Amino acid sequence: MASQKADNTSSRTLRYDSSQAFSHFFFSKANRVNWSSMSTQPIIAERIWSKKGGVLGIITDLLLKENLMLTVTKPNSYVMDIVYEFYENLSQQSSVAGSPFYHMVYVRGHVFDFSPAIIDEYFGRSHAESDDLCEYIPDTYIDLDEVATELIGVPTKWESRPRSSTLTSKYAILSRIGLCNWFPTSHATTIDEEIGRFLFRVGKGLQLRLGESIFKQTVSHADGRSSRTHLVFPSLICDILKSQHAIQLDRELCIFVSKFHILTDRFLEGKHLVDIQGENQSVQDQNSNNTTSPQIDNSTNNGAQIQLLRDSIACLDVKLEKILGQQAEIVHQQGKIYEFLATVITRK
Structure with missing residues (x-):
């Protein structure tokens, strides 16, 4: 009966209708066949910002100004099978306007809305502002040499991916956040063009299209065509799906995201060009003039x-x-x- 239903579905134009699904868990037979491969892929989870490391005021101000604070405080938990089933049923056509799959995905008997606007809403951002073409500067208009100079702090040509260790203190911290929660990757030591331009926008206060960026990264894994080996944004995906339908089973366990620490001192020394002041730096300067303070041993x-x-x-x-x-x-x-x-x- 199930195979007959799948054959009938493939012989006509598909509408994204849950009644046409191959099964409760898979929209098509092809999704079911590919499940063994999809369900073994590793997941890169977002992280929640721990303030124990000494949060720098300027970074907090930037996140608040660009309305990005929820991206580091909202991640909570996810259910692995829900994430796998989401990606298995997600279609590349979900990004194609006019497609029956446009901005939708089938998971566990329901069709869910999943779009840049939904993602922006999840993070408390105005999608209308993201679509304002009068204010948005396309990436192609942002010169990479200017990006490299801004990120590193000295006149620099963009000849290869800069390493995180060469960035200024401000951008080193932003990259630490971005490579966890904005552009999650298992290669967290270098900055590619897309990430570099995004960090440049944050640092310079230029308009962002966060929802569009996350949506694009997510859909790149659809239909098993991505060259990437890690699935991304599991907490966001589960939260958005569960906000529309109750799909988590009682026996399913939540995996809580881990914390990441921004260590102030780590980014105010070494190769980093210091372009920010730590919250405690002025206090340390005062203490350095106090004769009763312990002397620091600067020996080799x-x-x-x-x-x-x-x-x-x-x-x-x-x-x-x-x-x-x-x-x-x-x-x-x-x-x-x-x-x-x-x-x-x-x-x-």
Whole structure:
């Protein structure tokens, strides 16, 4: 019956109607066939901003000014299978105006609205402003050499992807946020043209099209055609879907996103050109003139020890990321076992 339904669906023009779906979980038979491949792809989850690291006022001001604060405070949790099913059913046609799939996706028996406007609304942004062609400067009008000079702080040609370690303090912090929550990637040490222009817009106060950018990145994974190996924006996807229909099963566990820390001192030294002032910097300057303050040992050995400790922290960060990925996989496998157990109990 299911295969006959799929054949009938393929023989006529599709409307995105849940009654025409191949099954409760898959809109087409092709989606079902590709499930084993899709459900094994790793997920890069957004992160929530922890303020323990000493948030710099200028960065907070920038996020508030550009209405980006919710992008670092709203991520919460996600359900892995819902994310996989979303991407498995998502069609490249969802970005094509006039297509029956335009700005829609089928998940668990329902057709959901998923569009740049929905994403902007989720983050409390005005999509009408994003569509204002009078104020928006297209990326092609933003010179990459100007972007490189702004990000690095000295006259620079855009000849290759700049490394995050070469950016000014302000843009190093913004890139740390962006590579987690705006352009999530597993290669978080370099800045490509799209990310560079986006950071340039944030830093210079130019108009952003956040919803459009996130939508474009998401749809790039549709139909299993993306060259990327990681699925992105799981918390956003689950929140948007669950706001329209209750689709989470009682047995399904939520995976909570991890925190990321902005360490003030880390971005105010080293190779970074300091173009911002930390919240505590003026206090430190006052203390440096106080004769009762402890003297800082600037010896070579002390500096080497500090660098060693920082390297150790960086290694631990890498190990933590790996452990979190393993934890997510264990939770996924646990869910599968619970599902099988429920099936066995039902048969009895």
